[in-house]
Amino acid sequence: MVADGLEKAMHYHQNVCDFLQTAEIGKFPGASPLEQAMNLLKLLAKKKGGESGSGEGEPLPIFTDNDMSEKIGEDLNHLMDEIDSLSEDERELLDPNQDADAGKGKDGDDGLQKMKLAEDFLRGKELMLRISRNLDKLTKMQVRKSKKQEPDPAGDEIRQRPIAHLGELNKINKSCWATRQASPAYFMYQAVTGALPVRERVKTIEKKQLLYIIIDCSGSMGSGQRIFKAGVILMNRLKAVIEGEAELYVRLFDTSLKAEHHAGTPAEAKELIRHFTEKNYSGGSTDISGCARTAKTRIEEIIAAGATYRPELVVITDGDDRISLTTKDMTGIKMHSFVVECANKALTDLAIATGGVGINNL
Secondary structure (H helix, E strand, O other): OHHHHHHHHHHHHHHHHHHHHHOOHHHOOOOOHHHHHHHHHHHHHHOOOOOOOOOOOOOOHHHOOOOOHHHHHHHHHHHHHHHHHOOHHHHHHHOOOOOOOOOOOOOOOOHHHHHHHHHHHHHHHHHHHHHHHHHHOOHHHOOOOEEEEEEOOOOOEEEEEEOOOHHHHHHEOHHHHHHHHHOHHHHHHHHHHOOOEEEEEEEEEEEEEEEEEEEEOEHHHHOOOHHHHHHHHHHHHHHHHHOOOEEEEEEEEOOOEEEEEEEOOHHHHHHHHHHHHOOOOOEOOOOHHHHHHHHHHHHHHHHHOOOEEEEEEEEEEOOOOOOOOOHHHHOOOEEEEEEOOOOOHHHHHHHHHOOOOEEOOO
């Protein structure tokens, strides 16, 4: 019995040594090796089997498996690599309650925020990052604003363009008149064929892309990770707002659309993700088709105001309701549909038919 106990103790301590040799202390936040080691242990305690038992000196279950020690160290190394890979936009949306300079020391280290994000990742937030980055890879969901130049005699910018007709000869570059002196026929040929450059004043008009999202708030959305995944999609779309490429509107729905929320600035985007991550989903049944039609009417109103273009409607639901929508109902709008932890083939097929993305069982 003593020999068996001694052998188990030796295996346990060897596993601890294997873990310590695998974990790269330098990856973990801290101003000293001791602080880094303490943060490593703090994260270890968040993993299943890493929490201490009730008795002093009781072995941690996570180190009783000979094959797990090195993997645990590698997993924690990978976790910190993931945190370091986050863009500033991703950090702000994953941790919307974090102030920009909170947790930063004199050397600019943001160790407190890194630790909070790492703990959140161990509780499941890593799934948010993974889904969001996968959505970024879908070309059909790429967002961009429009920049268009229009002639304006009072414009601040000057551009050159091909001559449109002979009435614009007074606008061509002075250097072109030398060609007329040397060869009148060739000069006229250039004028008729649009080869002469014309200078004109212009103004640049920017339009952000319009993103309109409706999120199912029926009671069933409280099951599994459905709310969590809906928040991921909203977070992903809000990145375009932070980057200055889009205006975003979002509403909850069940049998009807609820209050409309808007984000057009980075500050509003952070506030919006904070609001929806704290939201309680407790509505009744759903009317996907009716709510999508109402959303389209509202989209048309926003587009008519002239500040946005290229509207996209995103529908997030866990409902398998019968869909009465057709592509004619979505004329002029690209639609994306995400059915979380369920399937609605009619809805996702419609989204694909409009040129958008349709995903079941997200």
